[in-house]
Amino acid sequence: MRLSILVPFATFIACAAAAQSPPPLFDDADDGGVERAPDTALGRTVASGGAQQGGVGMKCMACHGLDDAGAGLGEMPGLAGLPAEYIEAQLQAFMAGERFSPIMVPIATQLTEEERLAVADYYASVAPKLSKFDHGAPTDVVQQGGALAASGSDSVPACNQCHGGSDTSGAAIPRLAGQSAQYIADQLVAWQNGGRANGPLNVMEDIAKSLSDEEIRAVALYYQQTPPDAE
Incomplete structure (x- = not known):
């Protein structure tokens, strides 16, 4: 199912998954650490x-x-x-x-x-960049997404706890600020339908399945319009 992030409740094409465990950046056997x-x-x-x-x-x-x-x-x-x-x-x-x-x-x-x-x-x-895509989303929708990112809801935690920037993102947790809304929305739907199924401790699968189409659209549009250096 493809969800258009600018036209609610259209059909969605899911993209692929993130890796669970990163490879090491140190090779103790070859260089002594x-x-x-x-x-x-x-x-x-x-x-x-x-x-x-x-x-x-x-x-x-x-x-x-x-x-x-x-x-x-x-x-x-x-x-x-x-x-x-x-x-x-x-x-x-x-x-x-x-x-x-x-x-x-x-x-x-x-x-x-x-x-x-x-x-x-x-x-x-390379310094992260703000998505070049449409930044004219309805203010109320962006505000709804910002509230989910900052505070979460009764069913999901605050997105910024893990995706808030360099202090929280890492090998298995990407920064979302500045990514295109379509990409973020695609990934959340992929977590929902099993297109992504290898995240740490199944956290994202559980979170995505608790989000409505409206919430996915809102949080995706919020992050698209958030400059990477603002997180």
Whole structure:
């Protein structure tokens, strides 16, 4: 079922799932616990279409942006400013069959481990951007979404407890501020219908199933219009 975030109660197309456990950023066996040095230059090359396999045919920037245009494209998430651990965990999940996307599964599978780590480091190094999409949503709807994000309701906790920014987001919990409303709404419906089923402790499945279509639309529109640096 696809829910249009600007026209209530239309049909929804669900997107894929997030990873449950991130891969380590430290390799004790090889380097004695020394932190891995980010290779953002290689990551930018991969994002621009320079992977060893696939190349231009699987350039990340086509859907997820590059540098100062890293805000994503509607149903595709903006990756700029997300934790490297989170991005790498999602690529691992596509490879492991824990998330499904006809676009992302072959891309994640063709990237080398070095390229996956590097592209995650690259996007983590880019300042997050506000979604470029419609910011003219009804004020009352945005306010309803803001109330859910800040305080929750009788059936769901406050979204900002986990998604409120760099102090709360992490390897399994992405920042939502600045993402497109369509992407956020798609993911909540995917949690509802089992399209995403591998989150930590089933928290998001339970929360999403407690949200109405109206609440999904409201909270998605609220986060779309919230600048990433305001969270």
